[in-house]
Amino acid sequence: MPLSLSVRAENLQHLHQLLSQRECPQCDLTRAGLVMADLSGANLVGADLRFANLSRANLAGADLRFANLGGASLNGANLTGADLTGANVAGADLRNAYFMQANLEATNLNQAVVDGAMGIPGQFFTADHFYARGVLESNRRNFIRAIEYYNQALERNPRYGEVYLARSVARYRLLDEVGAMQDAKIAQGLFEEQENEQGKQAAQYFLAQMEAMNNPGRGGSGVGIDLLNMLGGLSSVLLRALSLF
Template sequence: MKVNVLAAIASLSFAPSLFLPGLVAPAFAENVEHVRQLLSTKECSGCDLTNAGLRLANLTRADLRGADLSGVNLDQADLTGADLSGANLTGAVLFRTNLTGVNLTGANLTGANLNGAYLAHANLSGANLSYANLMGAFLGNANIAGALFLETANLQGVQGLPTGVLQPEDYYRIGYENARVGNHAAAMDQYNQALKLNPTFAAAYLGRGVTRLQLGDTNGAIEDWTRAETLFTNQGNENGAQISQQFMTATQERLRASRRRSGGSFVSLMNSLVPLLLQFLVF
């Protein structure tokens, strides 16, 4: 039920992007000769490596400019310093792949799975990251300025994101994704980042209030919802203002009922409250 509540909250500012995980690559490549060429020379510019099985391969400083790597399995491979500029990596599996210093300018990473990938000093300028999974990836000193469709990528748990790249809505979405899987401490950090960049982002206050409730900070939740109601009202969003007020009213009523019973734990209170809040988040 908590997941549904969070999903509904997200719709106040935008519909959360659906995550399309990287496709599991078949074990064999369509072009065996090109695979042999790559492994023996590391020179395979423009090669057809569609669906190639290259798990754990040593491809340091490989030349893969403009290569077709769609559906390739590069799970835990080492591509340190490789040139993949303009390469097609649609649906590629790059789970925990070492991509240190890799040139990915103009590469197509649509739907690629970069879960846990190491992208320190990588150049992603102009790369298409539409629905890419970057969950838990490391991007220290990476260049992602000009990366396309970053707002649709799964950035949950990403480390080392360059400052000034993400917008408040991006931090909000990352916060939502963290809250959705129960990582409320991380969600709090992301909501804080969103509000640091945009102190009048009403939906972020509403989402952070739910996260605070999940963490047991009822007073903090009510404060956030109060702030959300004021902002929504000032911004002419009557629906958002009403929902914020209903959150506060429902929480306060449940608190009073809990005190009268003088025996219920906060966990039981929260569990009984969440289904009640859900009815207020139908749009």
């Protein structure tokens, strides 16, 4: 059986129709290569654009109502004034994209990567979104940035125990031991109220580790414990957020 040199899932007739007419409602454009394509004002109502590469494409004023853009790359794309009513953009790469004056009514942005995107209203971002971004930044050792995300998560949900615990770890890595202790104790209290035994145990474990490191005479070495590796003991609580991306 001959091997195909490449796999292209889009309907080539539909792709030609889009590029020549900018009219392709309900078209099959899955995994289409449309980097830097000029699709301004295009009619893509209900089109299937899953995993399409629309990086830096011009979609200004495009009609994308009920289109499926799940997992698509829209990195740097221009969606100014586009109509995305009811569109599925879950898991898409929206970094540095422009959404000024775009209609995002009932648009599904779950799990989308939105760093640097402009024009997306704040109500589209949940506490879970900011928590997940904070965990990712912590894993990259960008603790100051992580804390900024955790703060935004807590503005939306001030009773989010996992966020307090994650912020506690980040604060400890920045040598803010007082703040770290405070956050861990708040997390522990919230977990107790919410009957989250796993979270409670994680908070207690972290508090005990901080106590041991601050008091080497009580059994802690005081040095040599990598708190990022310690996250392995907390992963079932903290790294749940990674499933959001």
